[in-house]
Amino acid sequence: MSRIRDVRPVPRDGILPLSCSQERVWFLLRLQPRMRAYQFQATVEFTGSLDRDALARALTEVVRRHEIYRTTFADGRDGPRQVVHPPFPVEPPVHDLCAAPDPDAAVAAAIREAVAVRIPVDRLPLVRWRLLRVADDRHVLLHLEHHLVHDGWAFNLFVDELCALYRAYAAGEPSPLPEPELQFADYAVWQRSWLDGPAAKEQLRYWLGRLDGVPFFLDLPTDRPRPARRRFAGDAPRFTVPAGLAAEVRALARRERVSLFTVMFAAFQVLLAGWSGKELFSVGSGVAARGRPETERLFGMLVNTVALRADLRGNPTFRELLGRARDTTIGALRNQDLPFDRVVAALRPPRIPGRQALCEVMFAFHDAPIRVVGLPDLRVRVTPGIANGSAKFDLNVIGIPYAEQLAGRSGPERPGEIEFIWEYDGDLFDAVTVARAAGRYERVLAAVTADPGARVSALTGGGWT
Structure with missing residues (x-):
């Protein structure tokens, strides 16, 4: 960068x-x-x-x-x-x-x-x-x-x-x-010129190689047939990973020398593998795209989507899957500037009304630093991502690790817990299905922190529910 x-x-x-x-x-x-x-x-x-x-x-x-x-x-x-x-x-x-x-x-x-x-x-x-x-x-x-x-x-x-x-x-x-x-x-003008340069071409080569052979669509089993035209209607319930389990996840990340996101993402891959029956697929994620120092304090829509390869072939242990997820995450961060649409256009997926190649299921962290300074005579509490009855993707899971946002200083109201927003398309899924998925995800986290040497087949055994 x-x-x-x-x-x-x-x-x-x-x-x-x-x-x-x-x-x-x-x-x-x-x-x-x-x-x-x-x-x-x-x-x-x-x-x-x-x-x-x-x-x-x-x-x-x-x-x-x-x-x-x-x-x-x-x-x-x-x-x-x-x-x-x-x-x-x-x-x-x-x-x-x-x-x-x-x-x-x-x-x-x-x-x-x-x-x-x-x-x-x-x-x-x-x-x-x-x-x-x-x-x-x-x-x-x-x-x-x-x-x-x-x-x-x-x-x-x-x-x-x-x-x-x-x-x-x-x-x-x-x-x-x-x-x-x-x-x-100023950033928008600069980005247009950057797209014509060698760095953009190099990033495109990376993405074409990384996504080679990855299916364009995950096709999670849905509660209802997919409509011909998307309405973008849905809901976004919130589920919380309790502080005790979140502490174990953080400890696993430290022991394995990976980020908290990597552990959470690898566990989400296990959930999706059990749910879909697939071993190779793509999960979309939002990245800040702020690797340049002059963009760190810039207001506006810089966020970019990246397609993260999920490869669970060969029945790896969770520890081995963490290594794959780490390599995928690091590569994505190093190549996060190329607009997602440029990657999709180069891969040329089939155009299917209502479908979004490589990113119908999303997983991201809302962990950008936030400094709620002490205000005179005031206590401040921020709640982002309130639902408005809509959904951008089939499934869009957003983690909010409050301790990381506050640089390790957990507030008394949220002592280390990790909140997840599970936004879902209401034309495809029922609320009870998404609640079961969130519960299953928490159980996967508990299982992998207890035994990171467990194989994927053991973690997905018995069905995703």
């Missing part, structure tokens, strides 16, 4: 293209204009004495600092383009729920109502906030944004900046943040 500052500011007097990840979502929206699957929802809960003026000032400053939060998207003669607008003040509407018979139920109802609204991409704002007042000392900030201006890493940056700005404004101090040197449009 490059360690020089490749991305540089570009003039704003020309056409600003979309990044490749944005362009993929743009074309999906052209096919499904009412789709809400590429909208993101989160809550930031404040317990204590909240300074609403400081919060509004902090949100206004975030919008001023980052062009992507005031960008819309339009068609042009040369394809879709970004349109950057001037800064604007943010005054989040306040919904007072204190008098509700059940304030928590009122909060849940307000969130359901808010996330059911489609965010148009051709007019501001594509990022929205509303403040729910639950009690004098408890407020919930609902954060809604379109994926065209969002990725998980950027959301954590937003929380970081929001807290830093709020802390300063509440104390009557100026912003402590340096001005951004780059904006997202």
Whole structure:
């Protein structure tokens, strides 16, 4: 990965293209204009004495600092383009729920109502906030944004900046943040030029070799036949790996000298092998694509999809499978810059309506660093990935290891546990099927931490349920 500052500011007097990840979502929206699957929802809960003026000032400053939060998207003669607008003040509407018979139920109802609204991409704002007042000392900030201006890493940056700005404004101090040197449009322009260079060609060679012979579709058994046209409707229940088991998984990762993601991913391969009866398949994953130092603090949709080869042939032990998963993960991270669509186009899978080659099942970690700094008279709790009744893939499992996000400093409310969001297509799977899969996954984790020398056949014996 490059360690020089490749991305540089570009003039704003020309056409600003979309990044490749944005362009993929743009074309999906052209096919499904009412789709809400590429909208993101989160809550930031404040317990204590909240300074609403400081919060509004902090949100206004975030919008001023980052062009992507005031960008819309339009068609042009040369394809879709970004349109950057001037800064604007943010005054989040306040919904007072204190008098509700059940304030928590009122909060849940307000969130359901808010996330059911489609965010148009051709007019501001594509990022929205509303403040729910639950009690004098408890407020919930609902954060809604379109994926065209969002990725998980950027959301954590937003929380970081929001807290830093709020802390300063509440104390009557100026912003402590340096001005951004780059904006997202600069990255999008750079990416287009990078695609014509030798590094992109080298990464394409890697992916063609790595995915050679891997079936394009996993074809998990479904509860209902696959419809001819996807509706992107579904749900996203959350299941938690308890702290005790999570500690054992972390200990296994340390002993085997692999990442926590590698252990979790290898166990997920075992689950899928038992569920599908397949030994060779692909699992999609979202990667940050922020290997360049100048992109570390950049807001916007840089996230890229990679196809991770899962090879369980030869009935390996779990320890041997960990080695394969480690090599796959390291190779993917070293070659994460090439847009996924370029890989798919080069492999030329059959075009089947409603199918997504190599990535119908996804597994990823939402573990980008997050710094919820201590705020005056406030305790802060962030809950990302709230469901809105949609699904982007057949199955999309997202792990949130809170301890790793906080650099090993587990909060008292989440002492080392790992939460998983199991987003699934409701036209294919029933809720009970996904719940069984989550339970089976936890049992696989317990089995492999107890005996990493166990063979895959023993771990998948008796069926996946």
